[in-house]
Amino acid sequence: MRVVDGVIAVGVAAALLVAGLSTRHVPTDLDPLGYAFLVTGGLALAARRRAPVVVLAVTAACALGYQGAGFEVPVVAYLFAVYAAVRAGHRVAAVVASVLMLGAVPFAILASGLHTTGEAFTQSRDVLQLAWLIAAGAAGEALRQAERRADEAERTREETARRRADEERLHIARELHDSLTHQISVIKLQAEVAVHLAGKRGEDVPEALLAIRDAGREAARELRATLEALRDDDPNPPRGLDDVPELVDRARSTGLDAHLTIEGRREDVPVAVGRTAYRIVQESLTNVARHAAAATASVRIDHRPGTLVVRVDDDGEATVDTAPEPGVGLLGMRERVTALGGRLRAEPRREGGFSVEAELPVDHPA
Numbered sequence: 001m002r003v004v005d006g007v008i009a010v011g012v013a014a015a016l017l018v019a020g021l022s023t024r025h026v027p028t029d030l031d032p033l034g035y036a037f038l039v040t041g042g043l044a045l046a047a048r049r050r051a052p053v054v055v056l057a058v059t060a061a062c063a064l065g066y067q068g069a070g071f072e073v074p075v076v077a078y079l080f081a082v083y084a085a086v087r088a089g090h091r092v093a094a095v096v097a098s099v100l101m102l103g104a105v106p107f108a109i110l111a112s113g114l115h116t117t118g119e120a121f122t123q124s125r126d127v128l129q130l131a132w133l134i135a136a137g138a139a140g141e142a143l144r145q146a147e148r149r150a151d152e153a154e155r156t157r158e159e160t161a162r163r164r165a166d167e168e169r170l171h172i173a174r175e176l177h178d179s180l181t182h183q184i185s186v187i188k189l190q191a192e193v194a195v196h197l198a199g200k201r202g203e204d205v206p207e208a209l210l211a212i213r214d215a216g217r218e219a220a221r222e223l224r225a226t227l228e229a230l231r232d233d234d235p236n237p238p239r240g241l242d243d244v245p246e247l248v249d250r251a252r253s254t255g256l257d258a259h260l261t262i263e264g265r266r267e268d269v270p271v272a273v274g275r276t277a278y279r280i281v282q283e284s285l286t287n288v289a290r291h292a293a294a295a296t297a298s299v300r301i302d303h304r305p306g307t308l309v310v311r312v313d314d315d316g317e318a319t320v321d322t323a324p325e326p327g328v329g330l331l332g333m334r335e336r337v338t339a340l341g342g343r344l345r346a347e348p349r350r351e352g353g354f355s356v357e358a359e360l361p362v363d364h365p366a
Contacts, residue, residue: 006046012077013042018064019073034069037062048084052302053093056081060101063128067108067183075128079136086140087147094140099135155293163332167176170335188216192309233322240274241301244281248299251285257296258285264303273298276336280344283333284312284356293317294353318348333358 016038041062048055056078056307063075078101085094105128110117191213198205244260251258269277281299288297294316302309330346337344342360349355 002046005049007041008080009046009048011042012045012080013039015075016042016073018072020238023072024123028070030069034066034071037065037069038071045077045080048081049088052081052085052088052296056090056093056097058087060097061084061093063101064104064108067105070112072109076107078128081134082133083136083140086137087144089144089273091137091141094137098137101128102130102133106220127152130159139247166330170332170339175257184216188213188219191216219267239278240271240276241269241277243278244299244301247278247281251289251297254287254289256289256294258299259297260299260301262303268305269308269362272340273362274310276340276342276360277308277358279336280310280356280358281312283330287330287364288312288314288316288354293356306362308360308362309357310360311355313349313353315353318354319352320348320350330356 003273005350017035020035020038030032039285044055044062053196059075059078059081063078066073067075080086082098085091085097124308191209194209194214194359195205198209248258248260285299294314297312297314300311300313302311333346334344337358340360344359345355345357347355
């Protein structure tokens with residue numbers, strides 16, 4: 001990109017210089033300064049991506065400079081700068097600078113001493129046409145919006161792919177839990193009972209039976225670790241209940257009136273349960289911000305004996321008669337809660353808005 005910007009800057013500078021050399025005007029002592037302004041204004045465009053506002057100011061100053069020196073050359077470099085500034089999101093700066101330029105160009109032409117007042121204002125319309133100025137700003141805004149939509153589409157695709165992968169991992173975890181955990185637990189329990197009874201009767205415990213007992217314990221431990229890895233493959237430390245206030249603060253910073261309420265006496269919560277609670281709050285607040293058109297949202301964490309209840313309510317547009325179709329996010333939440341043996345309720349509220357409530361057992365074995 002820097003090479004392209006450099007080529008464009010050199011091209012514009014050369015075009016301005018050629019236009020200045022071919023312009024008919026009475027030679028003055030200010031000609032060298034005028035040529036310098038022409039070249040500098042064009043070359044400044046090389047930094048239009050890195051410092052668009054600075055380039056906007058430099059090209060404006062150079063345009064006024066060579067107009068004051070008697071060079072009736074269109075402010076091409078300034079139009080490029082307006083386009084770059086709007087594209088970078090500095091619309092206010094571009095509008096303010098352009099309004100100032102519209103008022104300053106006639107006075108710069110008048111300062112050259114080559115025109116009367118009426119001629120100066122007439123000439124200003126030729127060197128800085130309002131239509132070209134609006135076109136430059138509109139082109140920059142159109143491209144900025146297109147790039148923003150492309151970035152949003154890319155993020156959406158990545159999030160969808162990640163959620164589908166999470167959903168598949170949770171499905172595998174649930175299948176493993178349903179098909180293997182019970183059988184391994186039975187084998188381990190039977191072996192432990194046999195060892196206990198043999199020891200109680202004073203009999204020698206067969207080595208094979210001890211091996212079965214130890215293998216059952218190890219298999220149960222490995223299976224739990226595998227299920228945890230399948231439920232969340234994030235290499236970073238797992239998010240949990242301690243990170244929920246950060247989620248609420250982040251939602252509040254976007255303009256949503258979000259509140260967090262924590263009730264009950266907090267006890268030790270398994271990592272998987274805390275992580276699932278965090279994901280439920282995260283997904284619920286994300287859905288509120290994207291789809292609900294809500295003004296307020298409440299997050300409630302309720303520590304009950306043997307159960308952690310997570311509830312997120314909003315005052316969005318959802319109603320009982322217009323219940324939204326469950327998306328990937330809700331399906332992912334349901335998979336996570338089901339894998340822990342909990343229950344999830346997600347539905348519109350009677351008073352309007354949407355409610356998500358999850359009951360998570362804190363003493364679930366897997």
